[in-house]
Amino acid sequence: MQAGRQMLERTAVCRAALYLLAAGVALTSEARWSCPPSCRCNSAALEVNCSGGQFTNVPDGLPREAKLLNLTHNTIKTLVHQQFHTLMQLLHLDLSDNLLVVIEVEAFLGLQGLLTLRLSHNQLKIIPVGAFAGLTNLQLLDISSNEILVLLDFTFSDLAALQFITAADNDLVFISHQTFTGLNSLQELQLDGCNLTAVPTEALTQLSALKTLHFQRLGLATLPNYSFRHLMHLKELVISHCAWLETLSGNSLFGLNLTSLTIKHCNLSAVPYIPLHHLVYLLYLDLSFNPITYIHGNLLGDLLRLQEFHLVGGSLLRIEIGAFRGLEHFRLLNVSRNLLTTLESGAFHSVDSLRALGLDSNPLACDCRLLWVVRRRLYVNFGGRPPACTTSAQLQDWNFLDFSEAELPSLLTCRQPRILNRKRQEARVDQGHTVVFYCSAEGDPVPSVSWLNPQLRPLSPIGRVRALSNGSLEVRYAQPQDSGTYLCVASNAAGNDSLPVSLRVRTFPSSSKNPFRLKGWPTFPSASPGENGDQKLHFDVKTLLIAATIGFVSFFSSVSVCFIFMLFWSKSKGQIKHTATIAYVPRSAVSSSNGGTGNYMETSRFTMKLI
Template identity: 75%
Template sequence: MFEGTAIHHWLCWGALYLLAAGLALPSETRRPCPQSCHCNTVLLEVNCSDGQLSKVPGDLPQDAKRMNLTHNNIKTLAHQQFQTLTQLLDLDLSDNLLTAIEMDAFLGLQNLLILRLARNHLKIIPAGVFTGLTHLQLLDISANEILVFLDFNFYELPALQSIKAEDNDLVFISHQAFSGLSSVKELHLDGCNLTAVPTEALTQLSVLRKLHFRRLTLTALPNYSFHHLVHLKELVISYCPRLETLSENSLFGLNLTSLTIRRCNLTAVPYIPLHHLVYLIHLDLSFNPITYIQGNMLRDLFRLEELHLIGGSLLGIEIRAFTGLTHFKLLNVSRNLLNTLEVDVFHSVDTLKTLGLDNNPLACDCRLLWVIRRRQYLDFGGESPTCTTSVQLQGWNFLDFSQSELAGLLTCRPPQILNHKPQVVKVDQGHTVVFYCNAEGDPLPSVSWLNPQQRPLSPTGRIRALSNGSLEVRYAQPEDSGTYLCVASNAAGNDSMLVSLHVRVFPSSTTNLFHLEGWFAFPSASPGVKGNQKLPFDVKTLLIAATIGLMSFFSSVSVCFIFMFLWSKTKGQIKHTATIAYVPRSTMSRSNVGKGNYMETSRFTMKLI
């Protein structure tokens, strides 16, 4: 009985083995694996990376979903190379030696979603290469040697959403190169040799949302560079050291939420090109030699939440620089030349969450007191600001201050104008006047001037406020008379001083003058001369003018006579011949004299030769 039971168990296990073997054999038949590859029958993946392959294997599993052929020596893709792999979703041919792809090479891959051809040696993409890839969503052709994109290069890819074409040798993109790409949302054109934005080609990408330009040789951004990309949300322009200016309408038509212009050569914030970007949330202008952020110039960007200006040349951020930015949360100005950051640059510090202020030569005084008081609410990005230029606080970290030390250490001294005596200056019309206004304080106060109408004076013009705090009035006029106000101010307060200017009208000289009555009136002879006023003439000046006029007249006449004399000499001896003809009255004329008709008289005709 025991023996029968053992035989029964043996037969059962044998049947199961045969059944498993029967099932396994067809499976292996359906999914052969090339010798240089590794196949995962569960995940349906084929990995032929680093297989020293010189061509695509021919015995690939037909039900494969993903195929890795990277780091091989494949040079060419033949016609219909992958026609049996109808289930393939992801094909990676990066890091090969590809120089040529034949027409219809990918025909049959109708389900392919991702195609990677990066880091090969392709110089051109012939027409018809991508035929059959109707569902392709990602195309990576970066780090090749492609020189141009020709018309309709990608026409067969209606479902394509992302193109990665960075690090090629692109010098030209044809106007119709992106024709047919009605679904592309992301385009990378980094590290190419393009010298201008391919505006006409980009107009084909009607739903583009992300556009990246890195390491290009752009020298300027002309007007309307992206005017048809109404759905673009993210624009990145970086590593363009020749890019110095943005034209006023260069960003016209865009509705960006994120703009990055890093590592270029902008010396000022491009306020005018930015002003219409009312949906902008993120702005990055890092690593540009920008020296100042001016006041009241960013107020149109009322949705802005982040501003990055790392590694620039910032010397100052003016008061009210971020006025109107009610959602402002992050300011990163690390690695600049700032010595302070006053609270009045912000619309409100209550919304500020992150402040990057490290690696600046900060002077710890009352202007930075607000930062230390709000340090528990601020994220300094892992590196707290440090006092640098203050002698007694040099090297102190902002987190080192205790609450009791703040009032005594972070102080300012109000401004005081030196030589505060009233200045009254009287000058004649046309002279230049300079008023001096020197002030001291801690921090060093700024000096501004107001004219008699209480309006600020600019550094330009005939009446101007100089950078050293002085006021200059050039070619003073009577209407410049009045009281001017010098105002010296810093974070601790202000001081002022009045100066007075009296300009006398230019006096009229009466020595050796006589007046001509009844002469023509010369309108607008000078601002002080009326139309019916007698015009003065200096006798000496009149005699000199008359002498010069006579000499000019006689010189002209002499030249004419000399010219006529020389001309007559060139004609040689002249013979004079005179012929005189006499014509008597006609008979008809004599008979009609009594009738009152016209009477013809006798005529003499003389011809002189």
């Protein structure tokens, strides 16, 4: 019994000692991590969370060993000089969602190890030079959702290790040329300023290592030439929510070797083919939410490595045949929420390489042009939003990917074009008249009508001889060289139909039965070559008589003026002899004298009276 009692006493003593030791350790840790009121501290993770603590200033008594400090959702207005100098171990500082208006110079001095600093959703209007002094290891800076108007020279010069800046959702009106000086390691920059009317090209030239650049809400109508010069390492460019941006100048992207380009929520009415053509390393192109109506054929072939093309929420009416020709690596096309009635397989270099297709929310007509989509449904990802028929009465709102192979031949059909009026059209007109030939066709889908000239070359909708939008052919001010047979061609996915029309143009008619024909004269545009190649010019007799009369009258008028002038001139010289004696030797006398031996030569005289 005695031995047992002693054993119990020893056990109790040991338990008491262990309890006191544990309590002592807890008290020591608590003393070291004395949390300010309204804050929550985690000594194991070295975190201090003062979010939503209704602080108007940075609280005192923060643990010196803290590595993360969260001061979000308070009413702090000012950061004073060396505000956090006691927190030398701090790695992450978050001051988002406060009322910050002033950050004094060297406010963060002493935080040499700080890696991330977040100042978003405050009321900063300007950041003084030197505010970030001492943050030599900072890698991420977030100053988004403030009221910053101007970024001054050398604002970030102390942040040599900075890799990421976001300044989105501000009111920037000006970025000084030396703003980004010293940011030699910056990899990504996000800028937002609805009042910026120009790309800060000079400021961006300081960012030689930049790889990603985001622009939002710029007040630009066009993107000027050489906007991003010297950004040779830039790989991703995003321009968004620029409501006035309508065009890109031809060399606006010159000097860039992009792999990703996004221009969305802007006002582009056409794909910027010329600025894009040199981007041979481009893999990703997004032009969504622009009022682009057409993707034309054979204009994107220079983008040899392009894999993805996005144009969601646009105004696309048509993707032409050959639109993506030459793009051997093309994998994804997303044209959801547009106005497309079809998408033909001929638009692609090869449909076999296509892996993803967004075609939903388009007024698709289910006919033979979409047969290829159904047959590749097992190999193409539609993102859970398969296309549906909306303009076909028979298949209204049907998901045509559900059709069986047996149903396809009878459901997805096309009808070959047929020109309605097959009557041969012939026109014989005089030179200078205007001629119109009509051609209309029917088919399913509605066929397109084009015209070929006598040399079988397509006619454009502009010029003197042109194909009109209603399918007609117009020849204005017809000339003899316009004569020949023109061909109307109606075509759709099921085939084509054609109809020839004939035009003969006569030269200007002559009013005389026997006109003059002058050989060797140059031919006027209205003249036609002669049978033997001689150039002939036709004259009307009446016209010739009028011209001759005008010429004679002009000649006699000139002679009369000369005589009148001589008369007055002679009167001004006083008395002048009106007779003159002229001596001459007859020709016969000269001949006799040369042949004879004598020296006699007879001279004759006569008198002439001046009138």
